[in-house]
Amino acid sequence: MRFVPAHLDIAATAIRAVLPLEYPADAILRRFFRENPTLGSNDRAFVAEAVFGILRHRFFLEQIVNLATPRSLLLAYLIKFQGINLRELTACISRTEEKWLAEIKAITLESQSLAIQAEFPEWLMEKLTHFMPDTDILDLGHSLQQPAPLDLRVNTLLTKRNEVLEALTQEGIQAQITPYSPSGIRIVGRPAINRHPLFQSGKIEVQDEGSQLLGYLLAPKRGEMVVDFCAGSGGKALLLGMLMNSKGRVYAFDVSEKRLHNLKPRLKRSTLSNLHPQLISHENDIKVKRLAGKIDRVLVDAPCSGLGTLRRNPDLKWRQSPKSIEEIKKKQMAILAAAGNLLKPGGRLVYATCSFLPEENQEIIESFLIQYPKFTLLNCTDLLSQQNIPLDTGELLQLSPALHHTDGFFAAAMTFT
Numbered sequence: 559m560r561f562v563p564a565h566l567d568i569a570a571t572a573i574r575a576v577l578p579l580e581y582p583a584d585a586i587l588r589r590f591f592r593e594n595p596t597l598g599s600n601d602r603a604f605v606a607e608a609v610f611g612i613l614r615h616r617f618f619l620e621q622i623v624n625l626a627t628p629r630s631l632l633l634a635y636l637i638k639f640q641g642i643n644l645r646e647l648t649a650c651i652s653r654t655e656e657k658w659l660a661e662i663k664a665i666t667l668e669s670q671s672l673a674i675q676a677e678f679p680e681w682l683m684e685k686l687t688h689f690m691p692d693t694d695i696l697d698l699g700h701s702l703q704q705p706a707p708l709d710l711r712v713n714t715l716l717t718k719r720n721e722v723l724e725a726l727t728q729e730g731i732q733a734q735i736t737p738y739s740p741s742g743i744r745i746v747g748r749p750a751i752n753r754h755p756l757f758q759s760g761k762i763e764v765q766d767e768g769s770q771l772l773g774y775l776l777a778p779k780r781g782e783m784v785v786d787f788c789a790g791s792g793g794k795a796l797l798l799g800m801l802m803n804s805k806g807r808v809y810a811f812d813v814s815e816k817r818l819h820n821l822k823p824r825l826k827r828s829t830l831s832n833l834h835p836q837l838i839s840h841e842n843d844i845k846v847k848r849l850a851g852k853i854d855r856v857l858v859d860a861p862c863s864g865l866g867t868l869r870r871n872p873d874l875k876w877r878q879s880p881k882s883i884e885e886i887k888k889k890q891m892a893i894l895a896a897a898g899n900l901l902k903p904g905g906r907l908v909y910a911t912c913s914f915l916p917e918e919n920q921e922i923i924e925s926f927l928i929q930y931p932k933f934t935l936l937n938c939t940d941l942l943s944q945q946n947i948p949l950d951t952g953e954l955l956q957l958s959p960a961l962h963h964t965d966g967f968f969a970a971a972m973t974f975t
């Protein structure tokens with residue numbers, strides 16, 4: 559990140575706009591950039607990095623500054639986490655600021671409480687301490703403070719992974735194959751991939767490796783009838799369509815018109831012809847019910863707290879609460895029940911979240927299996943190994959940014975008899 563003095567005021571203004579967190583941080587930042595069209599790409603990169611960096615380390619930064627203002631948080635962030643030297647700042651800070659910045663330089667993260675070191679709010683700490691030892695909480699917290707890598711999925715209908723890897727490498731983009739997903743590529747750095755010809759021609763999509771693995775867990779076959787119940791803007795639905803070689807049918811349901819709308823250009827680029835977006839008004843919509851008993855495989859990528867994506871969305875720590883999670887759990891159960899109703903005997907149901915909280919994961923599955931005894935649990939390690947994916951996290955899939963460098967996805971696979 560290249561720092562120039564003018565960045566201080568621009569970034570402080572952006573931080574002031576974002577910090578009330580009335581809306582998701584990325585949406586506020588997008589609006590900020592729209593309203594400040596003269597900012598160049600280096601300015602934008604600085605502002606985005608500062609805003610997200612401060613959100614990632616906010617509990618620690620608030621603890622060490624005397625008064626948390628956008629400017630004090632920014633200065634403390636630059637000194638503590640960006641390796642910016644006090645000397646580089648002297649021309650644009652006051653003597654008082656210089657003095658307290660020199661003082662906070664000496665404060666170590668290790669001298670802080672576990673909650674601050676892990677950067678988790680108290681309500682979340684209370685939940686985590688019920689099922690995780692302190693060392694694991696710390697590892698999880700540290701891993702979620704790192705920016706996520708950029709993962710791509712190769713559209714194997716249009717090209718091969720090796721060809722994409724070669725093309726990127728030749729352009730000087732550092733890239734390697736992902737350790738688990740057979741169609742994944744991990745990029746070092748943040749090239750503007752959505753302007754790249756490989757992206758624009760549908761040969762690659764941006765998709766976290768963990769998200770890719772959910773598609774391989776469902777493992778739809780050519781010609782099957784498949785439902786992606788919570789398809790959003792289609793990250794996983796596009797992969798399902800690809801795994802089916804564009805044969806058969808994938809219904810991409812969602813209640814959000816906007817998200818399904820965002821799927822359209824991605825679908826066009828992908829060249830898939832087997833994907834059918836369907837706006838539904840709720841999980842028991844007639845469009846859902848008329849498919850009861852007709853579907854081979856159903857993916858439920860359920861609405862969730864999203865805490866497993868804190869690397870990308872650190873603001874969720876302030877936008878979620880014990881109350882919002884209680885609401886989400888009711889929705890998850892209702893969606894899973896409606897989705898289960900779609901399956902043919904022998905069909906496969908995959909329930910997934912990007913959360914590490916058992917109450918959104920194992921506990922939902924346990925109640926579902928009690929309520930619907932015709933479903934039995936399948937072993938995720940075995941299912942992945944059938945797809946030549948050597949990943950053993952036990953019967954249930956639990957991905958961790960600390961161990962697998964993916965978002966914190968959970969998944970359970972079940973079959974209906």
Ligand SMILES: C[S@@+](CC[C@H](N)C(=O)[O-])C[C@H]1O[C@@H](n2cnc3c(N)ncnc32)[C@H](O)[C@@H]1O
Pocket residue numbers: 769787788789790791792793794795811812813814817838840841859860861862889893
């Ligand atoms: C975790 S996101 C899905 C992300 C998407 N699968 C992807 O890979 O990009 C959860 C989605 O569930 C949708 N949703 C919420 N309530 C729903 C319901 N009752 N039925 C279907 N979808 C719902 C939300 O609009 C949101 O797009």
